[in-house]
Amino acid sequence: MLPVSEAEAIISNLVHPLNSEQDTEIVDLLTADGRILAKPAISQLDFPHWDNSAMDGYAVRYEDVQQANAEKSAVLQIIEEIPAGYQPQATIQKGQAARIFTGAVMPNGADTIVIQENTNRENNQVSILVTPKPQEFVRKRASFYQAGSELLPQGIKLNAPEIAVLAAAQCNQFSVYRKARVAILSTGDELAKVNEPLQPGQIVDSNQYALATLVRQAGAEALMLGIVKDEPEILKQTITQALSNADIVISSGGVSVGEYDYVEKILDSLGGKIHIRAVKMKPGKPLTVASFPPTPHSPLPTPHSKLYFGLPGNPVSALVTFWRFVLPAIKKLSGIKSGWEPTFIKAKTSYELRSDGKRESFVWGKLSVVDSVHQFDLAGGTQASGNLINLAQTNALAVLPVGTTLITQGNEVEVLKVD
Numbered sequence: 001m002l003p004v005s006e007a008e009a010i011i012s013n014l015v016h017p018l019n020s021e022q023d024t025e026i027v028d029l030l031t032a033d034g035r036i037l038a039k040p041a042i043s044q045l046d047f048p049h050w051d052n053s054a055m056d057g058y059a060v061r062y063e064d065v066q067q068a069n070a071e072k073s074a075v076l077q078i079i080e081e082i083p084a085g086y087q088p089q090a091t092i093q094k095g096q097a098a099r100i101f102t103g104a105v106m107p108n109g110a111d112t113i114v115i116q117e118n119t120n121r122e123n124n125q126v127s128i129l130v131t132p133k134p135q136e137f138v139r140k141r142a143s144f145y146q147a148g149s150e151l152l153p154q155g156i157k158l159n160a161p162e163i164a165v166l167a168a169a170q171c172n173q174f175s176v177y178r179k180a181r182v183a184i185l186s187t188g189d190e191l192a193k194v195n196e197p198l199q200p201g202q203i204v205d206s207n208q209y210a211l212a213t214l215v216r217q218a219g220a221e222a223l224m225l226g227i228v229k230d231e232p233e234i235l236k237q238t239i240t241q242a243l244s245n246a247d248i249v250i251s252s253g254g255v256s257v258g259e260y261d262y263v264e265k266i267l268d269s270l271g272g273k274i275h276i277r278a279v280k281m282k283p284g285k286p287l288t289v290a291s292f293p294p295t296p297h298s299p300l301p302t303p304h305s306k307l308y309f310g311l312p313g314n315p316v317s318a319l320v321t322f323w324r325f326v327l328p329a330i331k332k333l334s335g336i337k338s339g340w341e342p343t344f345i346k347a348k349t350s351y352e353l354r355s356d357g358k359r360e361s362f363v364w365g366k367l368s369v370v371d372s373v374h375q376f377d378l379a380g381g382t383q384a385s386g387n388l389i390n391l392a393q394t395n396a397l398a399v400l401p402v403g404t405t406l407i408t409q410g411n412e413v414e415v416l417k418v419d
């Protein structure tokens with residue numbers, strides 16, 4: 001049985017990010033949400049595009065107003081009014097000023113803005129009552145960004161701030177990594193579909209839906225392959241098909257030590273290299289991880305090795321192993337440069353937490369901020385890997401390391417964020 005940290009390191013080394021040349025597609029501003037930039041974004045526009053005013057006021061020559069004060073104001077002739085979006089026509093000469101508004105283009109000759117509050121206007125004359133700083137409130141062209149340099153780096157996720165930057169830079173189309181393809185299958189003779197009447201002994205295949213949701217939330221495409229019976233030949237065919245169509249394959253069930261747990265043997269018979277057979281964790285011990293060489297005639301743009309995660313069937317075990325190991329793998333594969341690693345934070349537990357201390361234990365519950373302190377509330381009801389009912393509202397897993405049997409109420413616990 002591998003310690004959790006060793007399993008994590010093995011998996012991380014097995015994941016190779018998508019290829020920034022071949023594994024890409026072009027999206028536009030309306031379809032870029034959550035995608036990962038595959039090439040640096042470069043704009044042909046300076047930011048700001050023009051020297052412009054940061055305030056409502058008067059555009060002046062600093063040398064005309066450098067002695068101004070309330071007792072001895074500098075009186076300037078207003079020769080033009082410049083609203084935002086207007087191209088100034090005149091050049092400001094000695095003793096002249098232009099009325100100007102926020103965002104409007106600076107007129108030639110002027111180098112400084114005097115804010116409206118520090119002036120007194122009468123007809124076409126303005127008195128400057130306070131000396132500004134030289135070049136005050138002028139946003140110089142290209143002072144935020146120079147055309148032709150890198151605007152956004154490769155490998156970042158495109159959320160609203162990045163999309164605003166791209167829109168302002170008139171980059172309407174850009175290259176992002178294609179979505180990672182993740183095939184999902186559920187194994188077990190006892191499984192029924194959500195819309196089938198249950199026969200005695202059957203349970204509903206909930207893992208398929210939970211895992212597909214998590215895969216999509218990770219920014220990947222979920223290929224739902226449905227329920228596969230515990231029959232080696234059918235399993236073999238389905239896994240072969242999954243490996244050829246997807247970057248990552250996830251199955252749930254069939255990885256324990258029971259008579260009907262065929263997954264590991266099949267992975268072996270299909271030429272997979274098995275890296276992980278069991279992890280010292282609870283729940284999630286039977287996690288199986290294998291890699292496969294590139295499949296010939298794969299529909300994927302670049303041939304690359306495939307990763308197989310055989311998750312335990314118990315609904316909680318499947319989710320815990322997904323959150324801990326599969327999610328970072330999908331994110332790393334997607335091309336994102338940083339932030340794919342799991343996020344752990346310290347929180348105060350509001351209930352006592354127990355473990356047998358033999359394996360790293362993950363208990364589920366809700367993380368919130370109370371009086372500026374992170375607080376972990378253990379989910380009520382039974383903490384058993386087969387009970388998914390009290391998983392609802394889970395957004396964090398508290399982690400009890402090997403050797404820790406008790407963390408008492410009010411003490412600090414390390415928590416894995418899962419939302």
Ligand code: AMP
Nearest residue numbers: 186204205206207253254256312313314
């Ligand atoms: P297994 O890992 O195949 O031994 O399954 C362990 C437990 O998880 C059994 O009680 C299964 O009925 C349950 N289980 C397996 N697959 C699923 C699934 N897809 N959805 C919900 N529960 C499952």
Ligand code: MG
Nearest residue numbers: 187188253254
């Ligand atoms: Mg099974």
